[in-house]
Amino acid sequence: AQTVTQSQPEMSVQEAETVTLSCTYDTSESDYYLFWYKQPPSRQMILVIRQEAYKQQNATENRFSVNFQKAAKSFSLKISDSQLGDAAMYFCAFGGGADGLTFGKGTHLIIQP
């Protein structure tokens, strides 16, 4: 079984600044995928970014990028030029095999205007 740990229950950042959300995981699998999802107050889970474990290159989606360290089992999310609309719960998730995703407990991101 795999576990996902998000050690920051809450983070705060000034608008236009950069913030990094941490995620570590534990697994015995060698082939897997990692995801960051965003959940605003509307409850809708929105995929932010995806990383394939076999790829060494870190995934990037506009202002969102990850720092994937496979040996350290670390998968952090960097948000550049933070915007008010980025305020939400952010969940790190592990995907491997046909079962559902394993989620961390989330980080509440606050954007200070």
Place this chain on the structure above:
Amino acid sequence: GAGVSQSPSNKVTEKGKDVELRCDPISGHTALYWYRQSLGQGLEFLIYFQGNSAPDKSGLPSDRFSAERTGGSVSTLTIQRTQQEDSAVYLCASSPRASGSSYEQYFGPGTRLTVT
């Protein structure tokens, strides 16, 4: 196109009553997942369907929980004899294939269940 829809959006029920939660996945998606999100927690995987079959039901919290999927489309999650600890948001997701790996899951807005 239309996303994943769930109904009802909110449900308040008395302890001991049965409830049915419905999920309508994205058209053509063969895989369907149910998760439970308790207050302040991450998502807990409950069950997934590939087509109409559910290969693994071990994630269901108790035998009061059951789920079915008919016609490879709509799914219903049923909770019998509800308890207060069942209060949570129940989220449904669908995916083009049965894999948590290479294919991302598209989530519905969830059903907030409150057991009084």
